[in-house]
Amino acid sequence: MTNTTLKLLAQQLQLSISTVSRALKDHPDISSATKEKVHALANSLDYEPNAYAIQLRTQSSKIFGVIVPAIANLFYDSFIAAIEEESRKNGYALMILQSSNNTENELNNLKIFRQNRVSGVFACLSAHTHNLEVYEKMSDRDIPVVFFDIVPKDNKYIKVRMADERCAIIAAENIIQRGAKRVLALFGDPALSISQKRKQAFQQFMEKYAPKTHCTYEHTYSSLEAEAAFKKHLSKTQKFDTVFAMTDEILIGVMKAIQALNIKVPKEMGVISISNGFIPSLYHPNISYVETSGYELGKLAFVQMLANLKGGKTLSELTVDARFIEGGSM
Amino acid sequence: MTNTTLKLLAQQLQLSISTVSRALKDHPDISSATKEKVHALANSLDYEPNAYAIQLRTQSSKIFGVIVPAIANLFYDSFIAAIEEESRKNGYALMILQSSNNTENELNNLKIFRQNRVSGVFACLSAHTHNLEVYEKMSDRDIPVVFFDIVPKDNKYIKVRMADERCAIIAAENIIQRGAKRVLALFGDPALSISQKRKQAFQQFMEKYAPKTHCTYEHTYSSLEAEAAFKKHLSKTQKFDTVFAMTDEILIGVMKAIQALNIKVPKEMGVISISNGFIPSLYHPNISYVETSGYELGKLAFVQMLANLKGGKTLSELTVDARFIEGGSM
DNA sequence: TTGATTTTCGCAAACGATTGCGGTAAATTT
DNA sequence: AAATTTACCGCAATCGTTTGCGAAAATCAA
Numbered sequence: 001m002t003n004t005t006l007k008l009l010a011q012q013l014q015l016s017i018s019t020v021s022r023a024l025k026d027h028p029d030i031s032s033a034t035k036e037k038v039h040a041l042a043n044s045l046d047y048e049p050n051a052y053a054i055q056l057r058t059q060s061s062k063i064f065g066v067i068v069p070a071i072a073n074l075f076y077d078s079f080i081a082a083i084e085e086e087s088r089k090n091g092y093a094l095m096i097l098q099s100s101n102n103t104e105n106e107l108n109n110l111k112i113f114r115q116n117r118v119s120g121v122f123a124c125l126s127a128h129t130h131n132l133e134v135y136e137k138m139s140d141r142d143i144p145v146v147f148f149d150i151v152p153k154d155n156k157y158i159k160v161r162m163a164d165e166r167c168a169i170i171a172a173e174n175i176i177q178r179g180a181k182r183v184l185a186l187f188g189d190p191a192l193s194i195s196q197k198r199k200q201a202f203q204q205f206m207e208k209y210a211p212k213t214h215c216t217y218e219h220t221y222s223s224l225e226a227e228a229a230f231k232k233h234l235s236k237t238q239k240f241d242t243v244f245a246m247t248d249e250i251l252i253g254v255m256k257a258i259q260a261l262n263i264k265v266p267k268e269m270g271v272i273s274i275s276n277g278f279i280p281s282l283y284h285p286n287i288s289y290v291e292t293s294g295y296e297l298g299k300l301a302f303v304q305m306l307a308n309l310k311g312g313k314t315l316s317e318l319t320v321d322a323r324f325i326e327g328g329s330m
Numbered sequence: 331m332t333n334t335t336l337k338l339l340a341q342q343l344q345l346s347i348s349t350v351s352r353a354l355k356d357h358p359d360i361s362s363a364t365k366e367k368v369h370a371l372a373n374s375l376d377y378e379p380n381a382y383a384i385q386l387r388t389q390s391s392k393i394f395g396v397i398v399p400a401i402a403n404l405f406y407d408s409f410i411a412a413i414e415e416e417s418r419k420n421g422y423a424l425m426i427l428q429s430s431n432n433t434e435n436e437l438n439n440l441k442i443f444r445q446n447r448v449s450g451v452f453a454c455l456s457a458h459t460h461n462l463e464v465y466e467k468m469s470d471r472d473i474p475v476v477f478f479d480i481v482p483k484d485n486k487y488i489k490v491r492m493a494d495e496r497c498a499i500i501a502a503e504n505i506i507q508r509g510a511k512r513v514l515a516l517f518g519d520p521a522l523s524i525s526q527k528r529k530q531a532f533q534q535f536m537e538k539y540a541p542k543t544h545c546t547y548e549h550t551y552s553s554l555e556a557e558a559a560f561k562k563h564l565s566k567t568q569k570f571d572t573v574f575a576m577t578d579e580i581l582i583g584v585m586k587a588i589q590a591l592n593i594k595v596p597k598e599m600g601v602i603s604i605s606n607g608f609i610p611s612l613y614h615p616n617i618s619y620v621e622t623s624g625y626e627l628g629k630l631a632f633v634q635m636l637a638n639l640k641g642g643k644t645l646s647e648l649t650v651d652a653r654f655i656e657g658g659s660m
Numbered sequence: 661t662t663g664a665t666t667t668t669c670g671c672a673a674a675c676g677a678t679t680g681c682g683g684t685a686a687a688t689t690t
Numbered sequence: 691a692a693a694t695t696t697a698c699c700g701c702a703a704t705c706g707t708t709t710g711c712g713a714a715a716a717t718c719a720a
Binding site: 061260 | 408424
């Protein structure tokens with residue numbers, strides 16, 4: 001079946017293409033009688049404007065590109081879900097590509113975005129991407145880029161992220177409030193600025209407000225390592241009474257160890273983490289956590305994108321605030 | 331900065347647009363001297379072909395549409411991840427939209443797909459979508475639709491799904507092998523064919539091969555309900571020794587109850603579920619499960635899509651097989 | 661040198677929509 | 691009845707590519 005186009009409609013109605021086009025979009029030049037006829041035929045013939053022709057003509061695509069390290073990730077999922085919602089409301093569609101934390105993929109994805117002349121890009125940097133030239137290239141083409149989560153340091157970029165320091169501090173506050181004596185604080189890949197920020201903020205706060213509390217810091221790269229680290233430290237003479245997990249991944253490892261050793265939470269061990277909430281809700285009692293909502297972040301990112309698209313250069317870093325969610329593990 | 335186009339290249343090189351176009355794609359008509367010059371300038375000017383113009387001209391978009399109920403879902407995530415990988419390998423990009431299990435959204439999404447003239451659609455039906463007219467409309471436009479997971483019954487559609495009956499049977503087999511005496515089997519929304527199939531297969535198998543085993547069946551709609559159901563049945567005089575969870579969601583509820591009641595797995599209670607593996611790996615011991623890999627399903631779906639695009643009508647239902655993954659909970 | 665080939669390239673028409681500008685008929689004004 | 695508006699509508703260029711066909715230039719054969 002051949003697609004129905006303006007031309008086809010025009011022929012059938014003995015009208016010009018321009019008239020049909022205008023009638024369809026309610027242009028005042030066209031009489032309502034004509035408009036009705038056009039709409040009627042368009043409906044019965046299931047006319048769908050060809051997005052490519054429009055985009056070619058208008059040079060704007062109504063598509064946003066999204067780059068995430070992995071789609072199958074609770075945090076990014078909710079981020080994507082949020083911008084998908086907003087995009088649809090605003091008449092945009094989403095093109096989602098995953099970098100798998102691989103710089104080369106990232107480059108290819110950006111190329112696809114450029115070729116498709118996306119209206120804007122939401123990007124989460126791969127763990128080890130440092131060369132931002134490609135992103136400059138987008139800006140050169142007037143395609144705004146909103147970085148999220150893993151963002152570049154330079155302030156000339158538009159970025160939204162979690163209030164990492166605040167997260168860590170809120171966690172620390174609650175640990176102090178619990179009256180913890182010895183705490184094990186587990187962080188992620190030390191090469192990531194997110195790990196650095198969280199650790200630094202956490203450590204500073206603890207040293208300042210609870211200098212007597214003994215803290216052990218460790219970086220782990222996976223759930224398995226976190227589990228091992230937990231067990232290792234627990235077997236030492238000086239046991240700890242509270243554990244802080246910087247990410248879901250780490251929390252998972254910790255909780256496996258806790259279950260395996262049949263440790264009672266929160267009596268024998270306090271647990272607190274930074275999370276979007278899903279993983280903490282899997283355990284009994286629910287794990288207390290500092291909320292970092294990918295969903296909220298997505299909403300914020302979208303606002304930034306729209307603002308940038310509309311007009312002004314809103315070059316700034318926005319953060320979404322964090323809050324403590326009581327679970328029962330502290 | 332103005333985008334570099336064929337026209338621009340042509341002007342700068344004193345060549346015609348057609349020559350430039352052909353040079354860029356290594357057409358034999360063009361001398362290698364010219365080709366080199368063209369390539370050189372194209373590179374230095376960062377030429378990126380305009381996908382819209384190409385698509386308008388060639389009438390093919392190199393984009394697949396994907397409709398899932400929710401992006402933030404472990405199963406769909408891995409499905410998406412799989413087709414994303416394959417798509418990129420094959421030069422396609424993905425446009426992902428979520429229906430939120432809402433038929434109206436589904437319609438809108440399909441409209442966007444039609445307007446963007448996607449090359450094909452991967453669709454998971456919303457829970458209560460029964461009117462497939464819109465999907466027919468896609469086929470009318472020669473846009474193949476590959477249904478996955480939640481698929482229509484009619485065999486005229488292309489579909490890939492998990493081997494639901496097999497899953498249930500494998501679970502039943504292992505329950506029998508464990509020597510279970512009383513089992514609680516928890517299923518999802520009874521309106522979904524996936525629940526029906528799994529339950530029916532499970533029940534038939536159990537009645538045939540272990541008629542003396544006492545099975546209690548129940549449908550629950552959420553984790554919370556599953557947790558409540560588990561507790562309710564446990565408080566009865568006749569306790570059960572094995573629980574079967576049809577989905578991750580149900581498993582989560584069950585495990586919360588198990589943790590809350592401090593029940594020992596697998597000594598006091600055997601646990602088995604159907605899952606893609608992530609949730610079962612969160613507990614200690616790991617929960618044994620029948621694997622339904624969204625990733626595998628994605629790969630299969632992509633093969634179907636490609637086959638259909640290439641030529642033949644491969645109207646058939648393909649299923650990806652299931653296998654038992656030993657966790658330690660049985 | 662001349663005719664036949666082969667290389668190498670340009671013309672122009674598409675693809676489907678948008679839009680400034682100009683034109684015609686009807687309606688309104690003098 | 692002539693002049694002026696107003697309401698409707700069409701012409702044609704344009705967005706950036708692709709591609710069939712024809713033509714000029716270069717090479718070759720005789």
